[in-house]
Amino acid sequence: MSTRWDHDESWQIDSHQVLAAGRVCDFVNDTLVTPTGEQISRQYITHPGAVGIIALDDQDRVAVVRQYRQPVRMILVEPPAGLLDVEGENYLHAAQRELAEEAQLAADDWRILVDILTSPGGSQESLRIFLARGLHPAERPQGFVLEGEEATMSHDWEPLDDLIDAVLDGSCQSPTLVAGVMALEVARSQDRIDRLRPADAGWPIRERPGGLTGVPAGIIGHPERD
Numbered sequence: 543m544s545t546r547w548d549h550d551e552s553w554q555i556d557s558h559q560v561l562a563a564g565r566v567c568d569f570v571n572d573t574l575v576t577p578t579g580e581q582i583s584r585q586y587i588t589h590p591g592a593v594g595i596i597a598l599d600d601q602d603r604v605a606v607v608r609q610y611r612q613p614v615r616m617i618l619v620e621p622p623a624g625l626l627d628v629e630g631e632n633y634l635h636a637a638q639r640e641l642a643e644e645a646q647l648a649a650d651d652w653r654i655l656v657d658i659l660t661s662p663g664g665s666q667e668s669l670r671i672f673l674a675r676g677l678h679p680a681e682r683p684q685g686f687v688l689e690g691e692e693a694t695m696s697h698d699w700e701p702l703d704d705l706i707d708a709v710l711d712g713s714c715q716s717p718t719l720v721a722g723v724m725a726l727e728v729a730r731s732q733d734r735i736d737r738l739r740p741a742d743a744g745w746p747i748r749e750r751p752g753g754l755t756g757v758p759a760g761i762i763g764h765p766e767r768d
Contacts, residue, residue, distance in 0.1 A: 550750060553577065566590065566625065567665075589667035591748060593637040594623035594718035596655060596726055597647055597674040603699040604723065605645045605677070610691045619700070619708070620716040621671075622647075634741045637672045642680045645697045650676030652741035656725040659747075660717050666754045668747055671722040673729075673738065702726070 554575040562569040568588045575581055597605040610617050622644035626636055634652060641647050653673045660667045688695070705723045708714040729735050748754060 587665045591626040591668045594671040596722040602702045607697045609695045618716045648680035649674035653738040
């Protein structure tokens with residue numbers, strides 16, 4: 543495998559300790575050995591992964607939600623998105639579900655815009671952002687209930703050009719929105735929309751042995767939970 547781009551590597555892990563357990567994520571400490579023989583400790587947050595959707599209509603408008611985010615004390619403009627927290631659900635179905643739940647939309651055409659690691663120095667979160675077109679109204683999935691931040695979340699439309707301006711002038715900072723609308727703009731400017739990856743393409747970082755979540759593969763010591 544070429545090492546020119548991102549590629550797999552796993553350093554020796556002597557211990558993996560759960561320092562704090564949360565509802566969705568854990569805060570963990572790995573003690574590992576570098577290739578030079580140095581022993582170091584690194585703390586990070588586990589994460590189940592997520593999907594986001596840039597839903598583009600025939601008027602070049604993007605479906606957005608406005609949602610409160612407690613860690614930054616702001617209401618952020620974001621595309622519909624959500625966790626990969628349904629057992630056995632594939633990535634595309636998760637995106638279709640989230641689009642219906644948050645924006646009450648369905649789409650006829652799905653493609654992959656971009657895959658990102660949102661903060662690889664401190665979090666395992668992997669995010670796949672889809673492009674959805676051929677939009678039409680849809681009912682929220684049966685049994686879905688708006689609660690927590692979603693209970694006050696609103697959804698509407700913003701022109702793509704306005705979102706690009708807002709990203710570049712610092713008015714919109716959601717990583718899902720930033721990565722999604724800028725990837726879309728690049729794909730359009732290079733006439734690459736029809737060459738985007740199909741919606742069911744593999745996601746190598748999540749499909750490799752051991753995946754991203756849980757106890758890292760190759761651990762030598764025993765996990766501990768305080």
